[in-house]
Amino acid sequence: MSEGTIPAALDRAAEDFAGREALVDGDIRFTYAELARRVRQAARFFEGHTRVAICSPNTWHWVVAGLGALYAGATLIPVNTRFTARETIDILERAGVSALAITGTFLGTDRLADLGSARPGTVLRIPVEGVEEPVDGVTEWDALAGYDSRFTSPAQVNDVSDILFTSGTTGRSKGAMSSHRQALSVAEAWADCGGLTEHDRYLVINPFFHSFGYKAGILAAVLRGATILPQRTFDVRETLRLIETERVTVLPGAPTIHQVLLDAPERTDHDLSSLRLAVTGAATVPVALVERMQTELSFDTVLTAYGLTEAVVATMSRPGDDAKLVANFSGRATAGFEVKLGEHGEVLLRGPNVMLGYLDDPEATAEAIDAEGWLHTGDVGVLNEQGYLRIVDRIKDMYVSKGFNVYPAEIEQALGWLGGVAESAVIGVPDAVYGEAGKAYIRLSPGAKLSTEDVLAHCKRNLANYKIPRFVDFVTELPRNLSGKVLKRVLREENG
Template sequence: MDTPRTVPAVLRAAATAHHARQALVDDEVSLSYADLHAEVRTTARALVALGIRPGDRVGIWAPNSWQWAASALAVTYAGAVLVPLNSRYTGHEVADVLRRTRARALVAADGFLGRNQVDELRTAAGDGDASPIPGLPDLTSLIRLPYPGAGSEGVTYADLARLAGSVPAEDVEAVADAVSADDIADILFTSGTTGRSKGACSAHRQTVSAAREWARHGKVGPDDRYLIVNPFFHSFGYKAGILACLLHGAAMLPQPVFDVAQALRRIRHEKVTVLAGAPTIFQALLDAPERGEQDTGSLRLAVTGATIVPVSLVERMQAELGFDLVLTAYGLTEAVVATMCRPGDPASLVARSSGRAVDGYELRIGRPGGNEPQPAGVEGEVLLRGENVMLGYLDDPEATAETIDQDGWLHTGDVGRVDEQGYLTITDRLKDMFITGGFNVYPAEVEQVLARLDGVVESAAIGVPDERLGEVGKVFVVRRDPDLAEADVLAHCRERLAGFKVPRHVTFVDALPRNPSGKVLKRELRQATK
């Protein structure tokens, strides 16, 4: 049997091989692989009934849930392109992505965390035609996953079964058959140093391959039960989560918001074997007062990364949480799962490195501004090349050319070194990005938002150490209005930025340090905070 190379083919193969095995558990909902396949086909028929055609873009703005998984798989089953949206995004951020992708439909968790997402989006989009959200003329359908306090716009997820009745099942199966490994499967948005988000486009073959490599090195199998706390809107939750499970018949246990007490209860009661996430998640489990009351002996595999991992943390994860296998990995939206440790690597190597290149990638440390290789042990920019490097940025050939050179090397903007065995250690960033609780934050985006606040002359954002989250944002603000207060700055950011991007600290200064060419010297700002 041929190896599946499209997301619909992966789902079909899973439903055939693991028909009655539990695929997804979410509160009171438990779906077998046969049930999941049926749910996806019904949702895909409903999408077709709503006018979605192959190549159309469909956004999902929601937390982890069984409906997210079914909706995402249905998007690709209908031949469309998945556009995951951060569940913490504001209406302004979502409107921008929907416009740029010309999305035809949006699945939104209205009422999640007490917000009114649809109202936020309507306000942010502004006036326009008679589409479901005026100001977004390409958007023809709004599907709500209702939470307490949700509005009544659009159709609910429960309405989809009725809508599906107008589309013959064989029509959708024919569409799924026609999906090619080279078709675009998803567009995941990331941000660059300019602060303007960029949509990384991946083909089905690339999305499936990334998930397969992650699962292969973690030895994921049909007996695994994977508590997925990494958000589905991120490649770590979608590709190294949902799809990794589909490829090997493992059970998915989505958690919408990380709550340490709830995670410990689920680990015990649902016999969780796999858990992946930023080091802060594992530190929180170790430090939880409830840990002594919960049995974590079912845990088998942990995969972490995104920041420095202390050796002591790896050792405690094994000794106190019971993990048999702890691995670190490195990747980015443009090149998911590029390097990974291997089973049998010692704790010291797992902690200090991000592993070596997985199949489908070449890893090189290059000189700044070029791709000439540096010898082992010498720092330089991390470069990646291979068939799993993104196709390019959506509608942005200039940014694509700046990131992927003529020889096919992806310039990551990260600084690192490799040892004689090819293991990668990330040592710094060429870009100013910092990581808060596993999420990338780009200072330029924060600075652009503050540039629109009355009373601000200019600002500079940096990441500063934080015991719980690894790093948090600190912003230095030059103000023209002496009455402008820290509370004003934070309120402005909270209205326009996802919570993890909002600075935790504000310092007002008379001027920002600059070099002779006028560039802000963020190194001096970082030194001033030590």
């Protein structure tokens, strides 16, 4: 094993922070020394496998199995727990996975059983919802305790550490490959910007199968000796309880998570004074939300960041940036990235941490990364004089109304200024007069009352006439993926 690998980082943490809590999940409380021992046992189980997949919610088992696969020298393939069996099998086959750690029953579905005979030859079952009947050819989690924990990792710094599959919302998912060096570099940059230390207690709500939960979560914590507290699914009451009882200091998440915390009637019954750092990010983060997070959720620092599966963390704000800058911009370049704007204002990224390429897809790789090494993100952005990036929208989300380009995120930002609007999503819909017109989906804050007329009057005061939505739909919730991003594709499908 060479320096600069994820196993080397874990070994260093086990030495430097041996007695500090590394992982807390219910009754489980592992020090870094104990975590490293468990990981080496898992590595012994995965020994000899080239690619290992994990399909499980955020639990301590995921951390041990994921780090164990990496420690064994395998490439880690995280699988979205909401994928259907067909989608999961597609990834397992395309990635050539020979070993799989998977939950049995989770959220009412037996994910292991659903795979049937398509499962790999080596399967480790992660217990999530109680004891389940034995399955022939499947190793139960408790069996890992019998494996020898003496293990030397064969991992090398430039080996492919992981393949993260894109969500596939615009087509078939693609597997973005990164090396150990790259994975640690983006995690280190995130930890630097957030000032993460061994005294932090980090509640990870972002799914581990996502780069934010895995790299800005698990790996960042290991690099700094912070305590990892996984949460299986976001439940506001459980989140409030964990913040108070476990004295959580770091709580990243999509803006909606923090909005729900602010709106929770139980919030004032809990001591949230331990919170110090929030990291969020989206096309729209209202200034008012940032200010409320600081005043009502006790955060000393609220940062925004921008990244994608192919680059993970490309820009990030810094402690000391004011609320308006944090809300309107996604920070400036980090992790060795260069940022510039290309045609139509598309955000282009270049640097040592751009993905190695897409798995077995040279055409898609060449389309995403040009001959000069610039990654074409598909996001439209603006750069200020200090190099801070504001994401205007996705190129594909832009629509044309009255002959003008309209970026929904600009309208959503304006709607965020209207009292009573908790969040919004705007799409373009077919219109006989304008070609396309805006339709705003709005979720109100608890107890708030607004009419369509109120919304349109506000828009008229704050937006050019061609940007004003023609339609307003009040909804109780917006469709989202597990990372908290609104699925505008679903909204567009509802409108034909």
